[in-house]
Amino acid sequence: MRVCLFTDTIGDLNGVSRFIQDMAENALRHGDDLHVITSTAKYCPTAPNIHNFFPSFRIKMPYYKELDIAFAPSKAITNFVESLQPDLIHVSTPGPVGLLGRKYAKKKGITLLGTYHTDFPAYIRDNTGSDFFKRLTDRWMKNFYKDFVHVFSRSDQYHQIMQDDIGIEAQKISYIPAGTNLERFSPEHKDETIWSALNISSDSVKVLYVGRITKEKSLPFLLEVWQNLKSRHPKLNAELILVGEGSLKKQAHALKSFGVHYLGPIIGSKLSSIYASSDIFIFPSLTDTLGQVVMESAASGLPVLVSNIGGPKTLLNSNNPNGYVIKENHLRAWIETLAQVIHEERLRLELGEAGHAHMQSFNIRDSYQAFWEVHKGYYQGITI
Numbered sequence: 001m002r003v004c005l006f007t008d009t010i011g012d013l014n015g016v017s018r019f020i021q022d023m024a025e026n027a028l029r030h031g032d033d034l035h036v037i038t039s040t041a042k043y044c045p046t047a048p049n050i051h052n053f054f055p056s057f058r059i060k061m062p063y064y065k066e067l068d069i070a071f072a073p074s075k076a077i078t079n080f081v082e083s084l085q086p087d088l089i090h091v092s093t094p095g096p097v098g099l100l101g102r103k104y105a106k107k108k109g110i111t112l113l114g115t116y117h118t119d120f121p122a123y124i125r126d127n128t129g130s131d132f133f134k135r136l137t138d139r140w141m142k143n144f145y146k147d148f149v150h151v152f153s154r155s156d157q158y159h160q161i162m163q164d165d166i167g168i169e170a171q172k173i174s175y176i177p178a179g180t181n182l183e184r185f186s187p188e189h190k191d192e193t194i195w196s197a198l199n200i201s202s203d204s205v206k207v208l209y210v211g212r213i214t215k216e217k218s219l220p221f222l223l224e225v226w227q228n229l230k231s232r233h234p235k236l237n238a239e240l241i242l243v244g245e246g247s248l249k250k251q252a253h254a255l256k257s258f259g260v261h262y263l264g265p266i267i268g269s270k271l272s273s274i275y276a277s278s279d280i281f282i283f284p285s286l287t288d289t290l291g292q293v294v295m296e297s298a299a300s301g302l303p304v305l306v307s308n309i310g311g312p313k314t315l316l317n318s319n320n321p322n323g324y325v326i327k328e329n330h331l332r333a334w335i336e337t338l339a340q341v342i343h344e345e346r347l348r349l350e351l352g353e354a355g356h357a358h359m360q361s362f363n364i365r366d367s368y369q370a371f372w373e374v375h376k377g378y379y380q381g382i383t384i
Contacts, residue, residue: 001032002086003034003086003090004086005020006101007037008092010044012265013243014292018296022179022181027372030368037101039052039053039097040052041058051080056072056073070095070096071096081104091105094141102144111379113150113374116154148172150173151173152173152374153174153175158289174374178290178295180292180296180364182360184272184296187300189275190273194270198261205280206280208275208279208281209244210244210271218329221334225338229339232335239261281303283297283306283307285307289310291306299356303348304323304324306324308326317354321351322352323355
């Protein structure tokens with residue numbers, strides 16, 4: 001069985017890229033015939049089953065200029081995919097590359113599957129403030145997914161949204177068990193010298209955020225929480241570390257007066273060390289279908305603070321708590337909870353240890369196995 005997976009993101013610092021890289025890596029490990037098709041002028045991982053075609057042209061994504069919309073060389077990709085003769089097509093993103101994969105599958109009559117990684121209609125609403133534009137995006141997404149025989153969800157929290165807003169039938173949806181790379185993200189990667197290398201004090205409590213530095217990730221709210229926290233507790237020895245792509249460069253110097261350090265996008269072993277060397281992970285986003293970075297931080301031994309909206313809250317353990325679920329946009333609740341975790345070292349350590357233990361059952365290898373088995377079922381003519 002040969003599967004071609006089409007994606008518009010592969011090397012960016014986001015959960016979709018990380019998931020697809022993990023799928024490609026596990027396919028090689030298991031000897032499975034999975035090929036990732038993408039088009040980017042930015043960083044692309046080097047692997048024998050990842051095929052990058054330099055874009056014909058690209059534009060900045062509206063409301064998020066750090067992310068490109070890359071228009072792929074359709075003829076080159078089509079010819080390459082034709083040479084592979086795939087049995088199944090998987091589309092991971094509804095961008096130009098994803099559209100190309102969808103078009104090829106329909107033209108050739110190839111079974112089409114996909115993953116609903118990102119709640120784009122919610123992003124549109126949050127960035128434009130318009131329910132009208134959200135409804136238009138819902139309608140577009142409904143048309144995009146109508147020919148898919150199966151669509152994976154990264155979190156069961158989004159099954160109903162996928163049905164009600166996007167119009168995907170319940171029997172076509174299944175949940176990929178959440179998972180992360182437990183070798184790459186672990187307390188073993190702790191390295192206190194990383195802070196001095198970044199010109200950051202080594203003796204402060206480090207509160208970490210990893211992800212896009214954008215409005216739909218609730219970054220303005222996070223900065224409001226932090227500035228209020230520092231105003232109420234001026235002697236608090238804590239710093240906020242922001243890792244990701246975004247538009248904070250012009251504000252970076254001013255933010256330092258509040259103990260905020262914007263590091264930009266970081267990947268690889270350096271990112272693993274930053275996770276493991278931090279003390280708390282904070283993620284107020286309301287639009288994540290899962291929250292790959294939440295798993296990475298918990299696996300690295302950090303207590304996590306997440307919103308009560310979206311998929312990240314499903315990654316917390318109710319039996320042996322590894323963090324806190326906080327009401328969305330409730331300024332006082334976020335400030336008070338964060339202050340408590342910063343002040344109480346023993347609490348941080350207990351929550352972090354619980355998170356690391358909890359994540360041992362969230363292995364990306366299990367996610368891959370579930371992902372591949374569903375494709376195998378459709379290849380063998382078994383309805384999932």
